[in-house]
Amino acid sequence: MRSQVPSYRQLADRIAEAIAAGEYGPDDPIPSLRTLQQETGLAMATVQHAISVLRTEGLVYSVSGRGTFVRPPG
Amino acid sequence: MRSQVPSYRQLADRIAEAIAAGEYGPDDPIPSLRTLQQETGLAMATVQHAISVLRTEGLVYSVSGRGTFVRPPG
DNA sequence: ATGCATTTGTTCGTATGTATG
DNA sequence: GCATACATACGAACAAATGCA
Numbered sequence: 001m002r003s004q005v006p007s008y009r010q011l012a013d014r015i016a017e018a019i020a021a022g023e024y025g026p027d028d029p030i031p032s033l034r035t036l037q038q039e040t041g042l043a044m045a046t047v048q049h050a051i052s053v054l055r056t057e058g059l060v061y062s063v064s065g066r067g068t069f070v071r072p073p074g
Numbered sequence: 075m076r077s078q079v080p081s082y083r084q085l086a087d088r089i090a091e092a093i094a095a096g097e098y099g100p101d102d103p104i105p106s107l108r109t110l111q112q113e114t115g116l117a118m119a120t121v122q123h124a125i126s127v128l129r130t131e132g133l134v135y136s137v138s139g140r141g142t143f144v145r146p147p148g
Numbered sequence: 149a150t151g152c153a154t155t156t157g158t159t160c161g162t163a164t165g166t167a168t169g
Numbered sequence: 170g171c172a173t174a175c176a177t178a179c180g181a182a183c184a185a186a187t188g189c190a
Binding site (some may be wrong): 044063 | 172175176
C-alpha cells in the first residue's frame with residue numbers, strides 16, 4: 001500500500017512546524033529520539049531519519065549523549 | 075532471514091535461568107551493568123536492554139545508584 | 149557537615165544489518 | 170536498484186546513591 005507521504009517526512013514536517021510556531025526556542029532541546037519513538041510508534045532509525053532531514057535543512061543540531069537542539073538564527 | 079538470537083536476549087535468558095536456579099535469591103543484587111558489560115563484551119545500552127526485558131517480565135527491579143535486584147515472588 | 153571520587157542505573161544520539169515494496 | 174522502515178547494537182553523557190577524607 002504505497003503511502004502518500006513517508007513517515008519520516010511527516011515527523012520531520014511536524015517538528016519543523018512546531019519550531020516555526022515557537023514551541024521550541026533557540027537552543028532548546030526538542031523531544032528525545034526515544035520520546036518521539038514512543039509517541040509515534042516508529043522505529044529508532046526512522047525517527048533518526050526524520051531528525052537527519054531537519055539537520056540537513058539546518059533547523060536543528062545534535063550532540064551525542066546530550067540531545068537535539070533548535071539551531072539559533074545566525 | 076534474521077533468525078539469530080539477539081545478544082540482549084541471550085543475556086536476559088542467561089540471567090533469568092540463574093535466578094530460576096536460585097543463584098540469586100529474592101532481593102539479592104544481580105551483577106552490575108558494568109560487570110555484565112565486561113563479562114559479555116557487549117555495550118552498556120545492550121546490557122541495559124537485557125535488564126529492561128527482565129524488568130518488563132517482572133523478574134527484577136532496579137534502583138538508580140544502587141543496583142538491580144531479584145524481585146521477590148508476590 | 150562538606151566535598152569529592154567512585155559505583156550504579158538511565159538516557160542521549162549514532163551506526164549497522166536486514167526486510168519489503 | 171533504491172527508498173523506506175524495522176530491530177539490534179554501539180559509545181558517550183547524565184543522574185542518583187554511597188563512602189571516605
